[in-house]
Amino acid sequence: MMDAIMTDGLSFAMPLLIMAIGGIYSERAGVVMLAIEGLQGFGAFVGAAAAVISGIYLGTESPLLIFIAMAAAMAGGAAFSSIHALLCVKFRAQQVISGMVVNTLAMALSPFLTSVINRAITGNESNKFQIGPSVRFTVPGLSEIPLVGGLFKSMYPFEIVIIAAALISCYVLYKTRYGLRLRACGENPHSLDAAGGDVNRTRTIAVLICGALSGLGGVFLAYSISATYSPNIYVGYGYLSIAAMIFGNWKIPPTACVCMFFGLARSAGYQLCLYLGMPGSYSDLLLTLPYALTLLLLVFFSKRNNPPRAMGETFDRSRR
Amino acid sequence: MSGSARRGGLPGASTAWTRFLEVMSGDKTSHIAIPLFSVALSMVAASLLLLALGENPLVAMAAFLRGSGFMVKPSYAGGQSALTDFLSFLGILAPMLLAALSVAAALRAGMFNIGVAGQMLAAGYVATILAGYADMAPALARPLVVLLGLSVGATMGAAVGFLKYRFNIHEVVSTIMFNYITSYVTGFLINTHYSDAITRSSRVCSRAARLTVTGIDVGGLRLTFPIGILIALAAAAIMKFVLDRTTVGFELKAVGLNRDAARYAGISVGRVTVFAMSVSGALAGLAGVTYYLGYYNNIMPKTLASLGFDAIAVALLGNLNPVGSIFSSILVTIFQKGSVYMSSTLGAPQEVASVITSVMLLFSACGACVRFHAARMLEKLAGRGGSDEGGGG
Numbered sequence: 001m002m003d004a005i006m007t008d009g010l011s012f013a014m015p016l017l018i019m020a021i022g023g024i025y026s027e028r029a030g031v032v033m034l035a036i037e038g039l040q041g042f043g044a045f046v047g048a049a050a051a052v053i054s055g056i057y058l059g060t061e062s063p064l065l066i067f068i069a070m071a072a073a074m075a076g077g078a079a080f081s082s083i084h085a086l087l088c089v090k091f092r093a094q095q096v097i098s099g100m101v102v103n104t105l106a107m108a109l110s111p112f113l114t115s116v117i118n119r120a121i122t123g124n125e126s127n128k129f130q131i132g133p134s135v136r137f138t139v140p141g142l143s144e145i146p147l148v149g150g151l152f153k154s155m156y157p158f159e160i161v162i163i164a165a166a167l168i169s170c171y172v173l174y175k176t177r178y179g180l181r182l183r184a185c186g187e188n189p190h191s192l193d194a195a196g197g198d199v200n201r202t203r204t205i206a207v208l209i210c211g212a213l214s215g216l217g218g219v220f221l222a223y224s225i226s227a228t229y230s231p232n233i234y235v236g237y238g239y240l241s242i243a244a245m246i247f248g249n250w251k252i253p254p255t256a257c258v259c260m261f262f263g264l265a266r267s268a269g270y271q272l273c274l275y276l277g278m279p280g281s282y283s284d285l286l287l288t289l290p291y292a293l294t295l296l297l298l299v300f301f302s303k304r305n306n307p308p309r310a311m312g313e314t315f316d317r318s319r320r
Numbered sequence: 321m322s323g324s325a326r327r328g329g330l331p332g333a334s335t336a337w338t339r340f341l342e343v344m345s346g347d348k349t350s351h352i353a354i355p356l357f358s359v360a361l362s363m364v365a366a367s368l369l370l371l372a373l374g375e376n377p378l379v380a381m382a383a384f385l386r387g388s389g390f391m392v393k394p395s396y397a398g399g400q401s402a403l404t405d406f407l408s409f410l411g412i413l414a415p416m417l418l419a420a421l422s423v424a425a426a427l428r429a430g431m432f433n434i435g436v437a438g439q440m441l442a443a444g445y446v447a448t449i450l451a452g453y454a455d456m457a458p459a460l461a462r463p464l465v466v467l468l469g470l471s472v473g474a475t476m477g478a479a480v481g482f483l484k485y486r487f488n489i490h491e492v493v494s495t496i497m498f499n500y501i502t503s504y505v506t507g508f509l510i511n512t513h514y515s516d517a518i519t520r521s522s523r524v525c526s527r528a529a530r531l532t533v534t535g536i537d538v539g540g541l542r543l544t545f546p547i548g549i550l551i552a553l554a555a556a557a558i559m560k561f562v563l564d565r566t567t568v569g570f571e572l573k574a575v576g577l578n579r580d581a582a583r584y585a586g587i588s589v590g591r592v593t594v595f596a597m598s599v600s601g602a603l604a605g606l607a608g609v610t611y612y613l614g615y616y617n618n619i620m621p622k623t624l625a626s627l628g629f630d631a632i633a634v635a636l637l638g639n640l641n642p643v644g645s646i647f648s649s650i651l652v653t654i655f656q657k658g659s660v661y662m663s664s665t666l667g668a669p670q671e672v673a674s675v676i677t678s679v680m681l682l683f684s685a686c687g688a689c690v691r692f693h694a695a696r697m698l699e700k701l702a703g704r705g706g707s708d709e710g711g712g713g
């Protein structure tokens with residue numbers, strides 16, 4: 001049972017984490033990011049479409065497909081996030097509004113395009129893509145550790161990519177010149193401007209990175225939940241990752257802990273239900289656990305939250 | 321853009337173009353002109369999309385209007401007419417308008433109520449089990465349903481406001497958590513206690529509790545009138561009055577524009593925060609009862625109404641203004657309600673409707689930018705006109 005909790009918990013926590021890290025890039029650069037829900041869904045759509053289309057040529061069993069899906073999802077998410085970047089940075093739109101524009105646009109476009117593509121390929125108008133199950137692997141040795149060994153059993157290739165991305169992001173945000181500039185953009189963009197940096201460029205890049213990472217999270221969700229892509233991808237996990245980011249105080253390590261907490265609480269709820277032999281409907285009650293606990297924990301920890309100071313403000317050089 | 325300005329050499333074109341720019345950037349006119357302009361632009365975009373799908377845009381638009389009861393269909397099933405379609409349209413317009421007002425009320429105070437769908441579900445659920453399954457006379461049951469919707473929604477909203485001002489919990493986080501909790505808890509209770517074996521949703525609520533007046537006989541047609549639309553219009557009127565004419569409304573807008581300035585001016589920001597969120601919740605609760613006890617009459621377990629999220633778009637399209645929300649909700653509902661008929665008669669995918677809605681929202685989000693550029697072009701034009709005259713003299 002412990003193994004199942006760990007394996008399932010990790011596969012739910014990792015997509016949340018990568019989306020939350022995307023959000024951290026954007027919000028630490030001062031651009032409010034409510035668009036994660038739309039970005040992950042659209043990224044998943046592009047990834048799934050790429051997998052289905054290349055499956056025609058490579059065969060549906062090809063192990064390459066998942067990597068094609070990953071790359072396509074990142075490209076799709078980044079491309080779609082350019083709308084948010086354009087609206088917020090260039091067109092001076094309100095960032096909350098722009099985020100919702102991106103969400104509604106993604107939720108409208110992706111099912112529409114899915115049915116158009118399906119009509120072109122198979123002739124029937126389904127709004128689903130069958131993308132097949134993902135490759136999974138077990139790390140020898142590490143998976144034998146009692147209690148936490150389950151974390152290393154039947155892992156998705158995504159998980160390795162996401163952990164790598166998280167570590168690289170820690171380095172980029174805190175140890176590089178770009179990271180320093182990005183954080184300056186979120187706290188006091190005028191100081192960056194005075195130092196000769198380009199605020200709008202830094203912000204645009206941050207939003208595009210967020211789009212790419214959200215797309216990766218989205219396609220992982222599509223693979224791990226059902227091995228299909230359908231409009232059901234929009235169940236609000238993007239919003240949940242925003243909650244994790246805020247709970248994690250816009251920092252990567254605490255956010256990673258929050259995501260693991262969400263993942264483990266969720267899978268533990270399922271397993272507890274199975275263990276106690278309760279009827280399926282009771283699992284719904286246990287599924288509220290992560291959310292109720294989050295609220296409870298926030299009551300104690302939220303006082304010390306400090307969001308990036310310049311978040312939500314359009315950069316205007318003439319206003320100092 | 322500069323090409324048009326240069327063509328301004330012709331006197332007629334110049335005045336028309338200047339006039340257009342004036343209307344777009346003027347303080348009195350721009351808040352109406354900009355949304356109309358974005359709607360017009362999105363209609364052009366929608367027509368191009370429909371053309372690309374091989375449909376005649378005019379025929380498709382007519383189909384949307386026919387599906388919503390604004391135009392007469394070529395044929396009707398027995399007991400149906402454009403009037404029944406229109407009343408059904410009003411039935412779903414009511415929750416859409418109320419939910420949009422709910423989003424607007426919170427956003428005017430600077431808060432983003434993303435939990436409208438959860439508040440709707442909670443209000444609809446409580447009203448269904450307390451009034452919808454009880455044996456009561458309509459005169460008692462209907463006011464009770466409205467009252468329950470109001471109070472459940474307001475309580476949930478107030479909780480969000482309280483968590484924000486007392487514990488600094490971001491409203492986006494708490495409303496999302498409440499969405500999930502409400503959805504799972506009501507889903508559990510419906511599945512274990514109130515489930516209908518065939519439909520797998522909750523049992524249908526009693527006729528007496530529904531917010532509809534049934535059996536109106538007009539020319540042989542038996543019509544059902546949705547009471548919800550009256551509630552929604554009244555709510556819009558009251559909200560407009562409160563925002564424009566009262567101290568609370570002024571305080572609410574002040575907090576939304578700048579929390580620190582409002583605090584400095586002596587406004588109790590905490591009190592306004594809780595007040596605004598409970599108003600927003602109450603409106604969402606009303607949307608919930610008109611949706612679950614009026615339009616659908618049962619609740620699908622573990623499903624949040626997508627209307628609660630669409631309402632965010634509608635409120636933004638309506639400039640967060642109660643009157644604007646009426647127009648934007650009518651516009652968006654025409655496309656959503658009419659999409660079924662459009663899809664069944666023309667064969668174009670039903671999702672076209674939501675693409676059109678989101679394109680409308682995309683253009684309206686650029687409103688501030690359009691206004692800014694219109695003002696700047698006007699300045700340039702004025703500058704050039706002045707120098708031309710100078711040269712002539």
